[in-house]
Amino acid sequence: MKSHAKVVVIGGGVVGASVLYHLTKAGWKDVMLIEREELTAGSTWHAAGGMHTVNGDPNVAKLQQYTINLYKEIEQISGQSCGVHITGGIMLAGTRERLDWLKMAKARGRYLGMELELLSVSEAKKLFPLMEEKYFVGAMYDPIEGHVDPYGVTHAYAKSATIGGAEVVRHTRVVDLKSRSDGSWDVITDHGNVQAEHVVNAGGLWAREVGRMVGLELPILAMEHQYLITEQIPALKGQKEQLHCIDFEGEIYLREERGAMLMGTYERAGVPWSPVQTPWDFGQNLLPNDLERIAPSLEVGFEHFPTLGEAGIKKVVNGPFTFAPDGNPLIGPVKGLRNFWVACGVMAGFSQGGGVGLALSQWMVEGDPGADVWAMDVSRYGEWATLAYTNAKVRENYSRRFRIRFPNEELTAARPLRTTPIYERLQAQNAVFGDYCGLEQPLWFAPAAAQATEEVTFKRSNAHPHVAAECNAVRNAVGLLEISNYGKFEVTGPGSVEWLSGVMANRVPEAGRMGLTPMLNERGKLIGDFTLCRPTADKVFLIGTYAAEDYYRRWFERRMPASGVSLRPCAMEYVGLSIAGPKARMLLQSLVREDLSNASFPFLSFRRMDVGMVPAHVGRVSFTGDLGYEIWVTTDYQRALFDLLVAAGREHGLKSFGGRALNAMRIEKSFGSWAREYRPIYGPYEAGLGRFVDLKKGDFVGRAAALEEKESGGQLRLVAFAVDAADADAIGDEPIWHDGRVVGWVTSGAYGHSVQRSLALGYIPAALASATSGFEIEIIGERRKAERQAAAAFDPSGARMRA
Numbered sequence: 003m004k005s006h007a008k009v010v011v012i013g014g015g016v017v018g019a020s021v022l023y024h025l026t027k028a029g030w031k032d033v034m035l036i037e038r039e040e041l042t043a044g045s046t047w048h049a050a051g052g053m054h055t056v057n058g059d060p061n062v063a064k065l066q067q068y069t070i071n072l073y074k075e076i077e078q079i080s081g082q083s084c085g086v087h088i089t090g091g092i093m094l095a096g097t098r099e100r101l102d103w104l105k106m107a108k109a110r111g112r113y114l115g116m117e118l119e120l121l122s123v124s125e126a127k128k129l130f131p132l133m134e135e136k137y138f139v140g141a142m143y144d145p146i147e148g149h150v151d152p153y154g155v156t157h158a159y160a161k162s163a164t165i166g167g168a169e170v171v172r173h174t175r176v177v178d179l180k181s182r183s184d185g186s187w188d189v190i191t192d193h194g195n196v197q198a199e200h201v202v203n204a205g206g207l208w209a210r211e212v213g214r215m216v217g218l219e220l221p222i223l224a225m226e227h228q229y230l231i232t233e234q235i236p237a238l239k240g241q242k243e244q245l246h247c248i249d250f251e252g253e254i255y256l257r258e259e260r261g262a263m264l265m266g267t268y269e270r271a272g273v274p275w276s277p278v279q280t281p282w283d284f285g286q287n288l289l290p291n292d293l294e295r296i297a298p299s300l301e302v303g304f305e306h307f308p309t310l311g312e313a314g315i316k317k318v319v320n321g322p323f324t325f326a327p328d329g330n331p332l333i334g335p336v337k338g339l340r341n342f343w344v345a346c347g348v349m350a351g352f353s354q355g356g357g358v359g360l361a362l363s364q365w366m367v368e369g370d371p372g373a374d375v376w377a378m379d380v381s382r383y384g385e386w387a388t389l390a391y392t393n394a395k396v397r398e399n400y401s402r403r404f405r406i407r408f409p410n411e412e413l414t415a416a417r418p419l420r421t422t423p424i425y426e427r428l429q430a431q432n433a434v435f436g437d438y439c440g441l442e443q444p445l446w447f448a449p450a451a452a453q454a455t456e457e458v459t460f461k462r463s464n465a466h467p468h469v470a471a472e473c474n475a476v477r478n479a480v481g482l483l484e485i486s487n488y489g490k491f492e493v494t495g496p497g498s499v500e501w502l503s504g505v506m507a508n509r510v511p512e513a514g515r516m517g518l519t520p521m522l523n524e525r526g527k528l529i530g531d532f533t534l535c536r537p538t539a540d541k542v543f544l545i546g547t548y549a550a551e552d553y554y555r556r557w558f559e560r561r562m563p564a565s566g567v568s569l570r571p572c573a574m575e576y577v578g579l580s581i582a583g584p585k586a587r588m589l590l591q592s593l594v595r596e597d598l599s600n601a602s603f604p605f606l607s608f609r610r611m612d613v614g615m616v617p618a619h620v621g622r623v624s625f626t627g628d629l630g631y632e633i634w635v636t637t638d639y640q641r642a643l644f645d646l647l648v649a650a651g652r653e654h655g656l657k658s659f660g661g662r663a664l665n666a667m668r669i670e671k672s673f674g675s676w677a678r679e680y681r682p683i684y685g686p687y688e689a690g691l692g693r694f695v696d697l698k699k700g701d702f703v704g705r706a707a708a709l710e711e712k713e714s715g716g717q718l719r720l721v722a723f724a725v726d727a728a729d730a731d732a733i734g735d736e737p738i739w740h741d742g743r744v745v746g747w748v749t750s751g752a753y754g755h756s757v758q759r760s761l762a763l764g765y766i767p768a769a770l771a772s773a774t775s776g777f778e779i780e781i782i783g784e785r786r787k788a789e790r791q792a793a794a795a796f797d798p799s800g801a802r803m804r805a
């Protein structure tokens with residue numbers, strides 16, 4: 003084993019081997035992988051090896067497509083077979099809702115270039131004769147599904163990497179990691195030490211323990227997972243290999259295994275494995291079977307696929323593998339740790355391992371993952387994702403693996419965890435809460451006597467008329483919204499304005515003002531949208547997306563000067579309330595001494611002022627597009643502020659509103675939102691944020707690329723549509739058609755109660771930006787006429803905000 007390497011990858015499962023290969027492919031040859039035992043000696047060796055392209059997040063789906071196409075490449079380089087069987091796959095729907103889900107998945111597949119096909123039950127039966135038709139209402143066929151040999155794939159990656167210059171060290175355990183002042187690491191093993199510039203934690207079942215070596219508690223947990231293999235099935239003899247099959251309502255998956263069938267399940271009563279500490283002496287072991295636990299799924303399986311019930315069980319496999327709370331991988335650099343990277347929590351290593359390796363290696367070598375990996379970014383979990391939180395969420399996620407997650411569905415595990423001081427007051431107003439980063443936030447308010455629950459659906463729910471009433475209050479009187487769920491940073495120090503000016507695309511506002519700004523990466527793509535609030539010359543608050551707080555921190559850390567600037571995250575120190583609507587000024591004026599007239603406190607003013615007895619920062623801005631104020635206070639004052647506004651608001655018709663109404667109103671105004679309209683695959687001009695990019699102020703990160711985008715016009719354009727929808731609105735990820743061709747995708751949709759139309763925002767090619775007709779949006783399998791909106795549906799001139 004050599005004593006120095008540019009990179010040490012810890013872990014020789016499918017993920018570590020893929021990272022190693024991709025690093026060599028990206029040009030880093032001095033790289034090494036250290037494995038405790040043999041390659042695959044974690045969760046990899048006993049995997050069922052299934053792979054598929056469909057994923058709820060289109061960006062993850064793209065990386066899955068990449069992975070599947072990669073196997074040919076590594077087979078060719080290494081000469082090692084990956085045992086690829088592309089059988090095609092069939093997904094069976096047992097309910098109308100699932101059929102709707104399949105229609106939506108098919109629609110999403112259209113702009114990803116996937117050839118998914120909806121089938122009737124009898125067509126499905128022809129392709130998959132083992133099924134009992136009476137349990138199903140429809141199906142979808144995916145030609146690119148199949149399975150691989152886990153051993154073959156891992157060795158093909160590792161061999162391709164060694165051919166590319168990498169070293170693979172087996173039977174060596176990393177026992178500790180020590181950082182050096184130059185940012186490099188001492189990798190301490192039971193067979194000597196290596197000094198590495200970078201370390202990658204691809205420890206799989208032990209990734210949590212490797213994280214603890216550097217003081218990190220990664221939100222991952224292993225679950226026991228069982229599949230069985232039947233005895234040989236005579237009916238399969240001489241037949242073409244059976245398709246992969248997912249029976250969603252049965253919660254089982256099936257595939258052929260040499261004349262027999264393999265059947266696995268994600269049972270509802272799933273059991274975590276080693277919830278606190280993974281034993282180091284666990285190797286190529288299996289766990290004891292527990293057929294009783296999966297008996298309900300087996301019963302359904304034998305009913306839905308009777309031939310299997312007749313075949314007898316030859317073998318049962320029970321093995322652990324890891325999940326993050328949302329079931330997506332955790333990849334990327336970790337804030338607060340230099341040159342430390344993670345690639346773990348990969349629950350579908352044979353669909354995702356290649357994409358994870360590609361993204362991480364590009365991130366390390368080029369400084370950017372090269373794709374939109376927000377859904378997999380380790381920074382999406384903050385300190386709130388503790389061991390116990392992770393345990394509750396992973397168990398929930400596992401048990402729901404094959405269940406539909408409706409767009410308006412709020413999951414219940416690990417709740418309530420975080421609440422703001424006015425939580426009980428909002429409960430008393432019959433709020434229906436959602437969970438955002440573990441924080442309870444009001445989505446809408448049910449009428450006084452009604453139960454505060456929302457029926458889950460792809461269509462308009464029971465919330466619809468109540469959200470309409472909330473929008474109506476904002477547009478005609480005044481509404482009150484809790485806005486605590488924003489990320490906040492306080493920036494101080496003599497160098498703060500200069501530093502911010504170099505990091506953000508817009509100029510820093512003058513003291514007493516606030517301003518909107520995109521944040522760009524070097525490629526000129528959007529990696530954040532902030533409101534900069536400057537109460538005094540020497541202090542700026544950055545307000546942005548809370549879920550991205552660690553993502554921003556990681557970015558800021560890399561760009562912090564040695565002195566002169568201090569940046570402090572303070573999200574939960576300041577909680578907030580917003581009032582919006584034509585009577586908002588009258589209401590607030592009755593509580594403050596300052597003159598709130600348009601002349602004295604115009605749009606985008608930001609000042610420290612007392613509201614009643616409450617010391618607050620007040621900004622004149624509103625995401626609803628109406629006259630509005632955001633009032634920020636320290637946590638101890640929030641109740642008093644709430645009571646004050648509610649009491650004073652009575653005579654102005656004040657009504658609480660929630661996130662659903664806010665979403666509808668911001669879409670009426672064509673205002674974008676992070677992770678929907680604003681993501682690292684879009685440039686600021688494409689996203690309609692060009693007016694917030696100040697190319698004249700001097701240099702800033704991404705300026706050259708932004709200038710180029712401005713000159714070329716970019717590839718895409720964010721546009722708004724009014725949709726002829728019936729009882730279901732667009733929600734996001736639906737295809738946009740133009741003249742019979744899929745040309746783009748929806749990023750957000752909602753019913754615009756103020757304009758009484760179904761609305762959608764989405765991206766289309768810039769070349770189509772001037773087209774006004776011929777558009778359609780596919781909602782639950784139906785192409786609906788979509789009228790391109792030249793301007794925002796509500797108050798296009800912005801007069802109401804500025805009034």
Ligand SMILES: Cc1cc2nc3c(=O)[nH]c(=O)nc-3n(C[C@H](O)[C@H](O)[C@H](O)COP(=O)(O)OP(=O)(O)OC[C@H]3O[C@@H](n4cnc5c(N)ncnc54)[C@H](O)[C@@H]3O)c2cc1C
Pocket residue numbers: 012013014015016017018036037038039040041042043044045046047048049050051052053174175176177204205206207208209212227228229319320321322323345346347348349350351352353354
């Ligand atoms: C029963 C079962 C069925 C499955 N079926 C499928 C399927 O059909 N399709 C699919 O895509 N996925 C499936 N999976 C999941 C799949 O196995 C995982 O996604 C994959 O194995 C994750 O790989 P990994 O490299 O992250 O982790 P691991 O395979 O756990 O690899 C981590 C490696 O790191 C090594 N290591 C850890 N710590 C250290 C250290 N300190 N020093 C040195 N080495 C260390 C370990 O020895 C291990 O080899 C299944 C899993 C199970 C259990």
